[in-house]
Amino acid sequence: xxxxxxxxxxxxxxxxxxxxxxxxxxxxxxxxxxxxxxxxxxxxxxxxxxxxxxxxxxxxxxxxxxxxxxxxxxxxxxxxxxxxxxxxxxxxxxxxxxxxxxxxxxxxxxxxxxxxxxxxxxxxxxxxxxxxxxxxxxxxxxxxxxxxxxxxxxxxxxxxxxxxxxxxxxxxxxxxxxxxxxxxxxxxxxxxxxxxxxxxxxxxxxxxxxxxxxxxxxxxxxxxxxxxxxxxxxxxxxxxxxxxxxxxxxxxxxxxxxxxxxxxxxxxxxxxxx
Numbered sequence: 572x573x574x575x576x577x578x579x580x581x582x583x584x585x586x587x588x589x590x591x592x593x594x595x596x597x598x599x600x601x602x603x604x605x606x607x608x609x610x611x612x613x614x615x616x617x618x619x620x621x622x623x624x625x626x627x628x629x630x631x632x633x634x635x636x637x638x639x640x641x642x643x644x645x646x647x648x649x650x651x652x653x654x655x656x657x658x659x660x661x662x663x664x665x666x667x668x669x670x671x672x673x674x675x676x677x678x679x680x681x682x683x684x685x686x687x688x689x690x691x692x693x694x695x696x697x698x699x700x701x702x703x704x705x706x707x708x709x710x711x712x713x714x715x716x717x718x719x720x721x722x723x724x725x726x727x728x729x730x731x732x733x734x735x736x737x738x739x740x741x742x743x744x745x746x747x748x749x750x751x752x753x754x755x756x757x758x759x760x761x762x763x764x765x766x767x768x769x770x771x772x773x774x775x776x777x778x779x780x781x782x783x784x785x786x787x788x789x790x791x792x793x794x795x796x797x798x799x800x801x802x803x804x805x806x807x808x809x810x811x812x813x814x815x816x817x818x819x820x821x822x823x824x825x826x827x828x829x830x831x832x833x834x835x836x837x838x839x840x841x842x843x844x845x
Contacts, residue, residue, distance in 0.1 A: 589689040596688075596696020600670070604704060610666045615708050617769065618659040619715060625651055625778060626719060633779060645720050652716040652723075653805035654777025657797060659712045660741045661772060663705035664748040664765035671697050671752030671835075672761035680842055694753075694835050698745040705741040709734075723808040733807040736817075739824045740800060744768060746831030753838035772797040776805075796823040 604611055625633065626648055633647065674680055674693065683693055713721075725733065748765045755761035774791065775781065775798035781789045792798055799819040806813040 589692060589695075592689045592692035593695035593699065596692050597699045598696075600696050600700030601703070603670070604700065610669070611704055611708065614659075614662045614666055614704065615711060617662055618655050618708075618712050621658065621773075622652070622655045622712065622716060622719075625655075645722070648716070648720045649722060649809055650805070651778060652713075652721040653808050654772055654775075654801050655716070656709060656712060656737065657740070657801050657804055658769065658772040658777060659709050660705055660737045661744055661769045661797075663701050663708070663741060664744045664768050665762055666704065667697055667701040667745045667748040668752040668755065668761040668765050669758055670701075671749050672755045672758050675753060675755075675842060676758060680839070691836050691839065694749050694839055697752075698742065698749055701745040701748075702738060702741045705745075706738055709737055709741075724810050725808045729807045729810075733804050736800065736803060736807075736820060736824070739821070739828075743824045743827030743831060746828050746835060748831070750831050750834030750838060753835050753842065771795060772801060776801045796827070799823065 626644065671694065674697075680693065723730075744765075748768075751764040752761045755764060774788070775795055776792065777797070781792035781798065784792055799816040800823065802811075802816040803813055803820040805811060806816065
């Protein structure tokens with residue numbers, strides 16, 4: 572897509588607004604996603620494979636160990652799916668880091684520097700595009716889960732609350748991974764950096780109850796950021812108790828977003844000044 576076509580219309584003397592520039596960059600990234608769907612497919616594949624693997628291969632053994640004797644596959648599906656949904660929200664992290672690093676290493680940022688574009692609009696376009704991409708994948712994974720037996724009993728308000736938390740998580744992780752992409756030297760290193768984030772939900776309460784883990788791992792599982800997020804989504808969708816997990820989950824998402832925004836913009840400004 573030509574950078575000339577991305578020059579936003581001037582709305583006032585002195586340049587275009589940051590919001591208009593960000594929307595222009597968002598449109599650019601959405602067109603890239605349409606033309607190159609492989610990354611979207613890769614975001615979908617991993618949580619889908621984990622869902623099917625844990626339901627149909629390990630579901631019987633893990634379900635009994637997690638929920639107790641007499642647990643059926645349907646019982647375990649209802650426990651598992653909220654954790655897989657959270658993992659889906661983390662799976663878009665790699666795509667954000669790769670796309671940001673690609674723009675950096677291919678010199679696109681240097682081209683944008685010569686245009687009347689507000690600083691940070693390029694990053695905002697990537698982050699918003701990734702959040703929309705992940706939201707679409709979340710809907711697909713939830714649809715597959717319902718098709719294989721997931722039966723939530725959430726009200727409309729609880730569904731909206733769970734969706735809002737997941738989108739907030741995707742936004743925070745996208746900003747964090749935008750920072751990773753801006754600080755990575757190669758696209759390969761950018762793709763490897765976010766991988767631990769995609770696996771952290773598995774080391775929490777996504778698949779099994781942390782009480783069944785060894786002491787050291789149980790402590791880590793209880794205090795890492797994705798466990799309160801898992802428990803909040805599970806409580807909202809399945810009618811369980813949330814307690815203070817909701818506030819902790821929101822705090823983690825806000826912290827990830829704020830730190831990621833600061834880190835990404837700082838690296839971007841350094842790149843522009845070179």
